[in-house]
Amino acid sequence: MEQCILSVIIAAHNAGNYIEECLASLDDSLEKLPEKYTVEAIIINDTSSDNTLEKINNYKELNFIKRVFSVEFKNVGKVRRFAFTKCSGKYITVLDSDDALSKNSITLIMDYLVSGKYDLIMTPLNEIIGNNKIKQTTSSLDKIKKLNNSEACTFFLKQKEVQGHLIGKFIKTENLSVMHFPEISCYEDMITTSYAVEKSTVALYINSKIYLYRKRDGSTSHDRDGSKILKMQYVLEQMSNIFKKPESKPMLDALWVKLASDILSRSGGKLKIPEEIKTRVKCINLIAFLMNINIRMSRKKALIKLRIKLDDF
Template structure:
């Protein structure tokens, strides 16, 4: 391994004049020095471009590009194409890095395709970062998965791992060898990216150290402005996984993970039902049926979780109203939840 590999930090930027200065300043303050920062203005109508161009004059490691609005996926993909680094790192333009973020991740590279630090949800006011909570790191702390048997995807299904693209150091060789790119034209592209990268990666390292602060107080983020398009994007992810990895490749792990995705997306639809139209709920019902597959006898899960996922798989064939009535979150840790699983498995027609 190169002792000080070049890290390409990719920062897509769209109408973030309130936040992007602090974000890019956290790159400038990195203890690790061998980086390039690719700042892409994605058709902003505010002062974002002026702000990021000011950093280009401060340090030659910043490169500024501008384009007509194309969306986050296309902008990240352009960053991948432009990059010269041995490793890639995606940074959202309203978030903040710890000063030792890149040095921490690089020091753990070894022969890993992906290295991840801990992301902490935070409120950020000037130089003050008020931490809220970490985003589902592995409970084991520092851990490396050989990932020969889809251990990372299994860990996500068993105990949740946050399916995001940012705050991970990706080997550029791994990304290019597998021709990995973000799906254009959708929101929540990270859910698909997480599945595809963790499906193919070997040696995935999780570092028990806070490296990334995820801003929760951006009123313009996609999680703050929910609409039918959010659920339509989730449907697109479901259908992509089904068509590419179940229908064409017949991958057992994809069949199990498909149920996990349905669980996540149903949880969203049930929670946000009042903000969603009847039409998009009908689209969801059709997609759940279209992407259904029988689960194989081979399982990657513990017996308790296997029973849960088999029940959820059966439930996805029902109407949304029935799903809402019987749906339970994992873990199944109460008599009420156990009874609902029993009803789904044995009584629900």
Template sequence: MAEVSMIVPVYQVEKYIAQCIESVLNQTFQDFELILIDDGSKDQSGRICDLYAAKDDRILVIHTENRGAAAARNVGLDHASGRYITFLDGDDYLDEHMIARLYEEIVDSEYDMVVCDFLNLLPDEEDNFIVHLQEKTVNGREVLEHLKNERNYGLWTIVWNKIYKREVLENLRFPDGKYFEDEFFSNQLYLNSNQIHVIPDVLCYHRVLASSTMNTQKIENYLDLLDALQERLDIYFKYDYSEDEIYKVLIFLLDPFTKCVRAKFSGTNKKRVEQTRRFIKIVSRRLMGKNLSFVKKSSLVIIGLFPDLMYRIAIRFRSQLEKFL
């Protein structure tokens, strides 16, 4: 049994998967298993994985039909044997000390997970950036209620810049068949988490490709994001989270909602949009009874009646509105 299980969904990344695998094999920490889930790739990605597995018995390759990253990660979780779990995307790669540093912080500690900084590699190298984390310890509620709502480049939603105690993920799985699967997963993850330690080390290199999933989302995929954000709002009400944070998430919801309204869906998709419209109206009414500023309460009247119109107005006058909201 390995100390650390590294789970990597692999799909159509023949250009990058070798570097990804090599970055794991070259870790200074060597007590790991590498689980590669070939998610029905039609290029040479699966074959490349098999070639590496033939040379190193710490590598397990599982070939599946194409079902998406969520299903692939779930397959990896079902096969993982390590005391600690990490994730990596097939087109990303690690600093050689990543597993060692994260393991050093989490082993024999009270932390449920440890989080590190990462470098975003964009198509134009001049646009590359890191988040600039500060070392600190937080709890799951603080992350879900506050930190996820700050500008953080997805830091608290992504799964591949963290190491997790196995017990934290024991009863968690990614929602099969959903887009924005990390949003759903993180909702439950932080409800299950106590102490979380953050270190400033830049240990992961994440490629933001022009062809990446986030950059090529179909409009109908945003219907799943609507569901994930509604789930988060339900959690906020259930656990009596801050009304100002509830308001923030409601505002976040207006962006994908407006995209879906403009798409003029029919059938089931149209019903999902209308269900979200009703949900927005209900949340707006509930927030009206909370301790919010006069400006926010006034905006809720318009949001409840005309949510997509309110969003278009807000975008047009964003710089002025931010001073008040």
């Protein structure tokens, strides 16, 4: 049998309302894929109390191999770490159980995966608001850009075209280990992705929104009281240990600025910025930060505002 080219990790917890649509989109993304190429879906049912597992088992896959496991972790970091140990693909990617892939998209990307030339392929996300069914077709891939290690690190740390999610990215499996999947409950994928980016020798950015990302109330992206954002401190500390080259520091500083700003804005001023974060923000060279072309204007404005009132919180 031809080697498995791609392992798609799907973590499912009480996803009965979405999982069939998710799996159908994976089938659609592989439409007309040559039979010699094998794609597997590593589907992990984590402590679901609804009909998620039943729907997974009853789904009749057409274009991929379905491998199903049930665990009781109640933790997405642990689920993805476990799933990684089950992957046999040359590359891995992640598909969240309430999201979808664009029709024909993986078929179009497959040649790049089969070549094995790229350690990492990154694509932007198409954000969908609400619970409606989501469907999209990709007819061609746009603006493909090759990146060396330095370019990939800078591109990723800007957090503009792509963010820290594992979704929308295809990572060469041999460049990761189980230790690169931290067992934390949110934002864990930023650490995994950071390892993959820093490890890459040759990366590819494809400016086609093939991943349909559903933003819903209750998700990490809707952290209204700010309680989840405080966990980002640990993530940024780990990222600072991963990206050690001097040219990465200004963009890491920008992420610390964003974190401090988010702590205040998401909590309505109710949460206090931890002293360690305040110290990091105070130590940033303001002039160099403002002059750096790789730092987004919104982060520069945020630093100025933070500096003005930093002693008040």
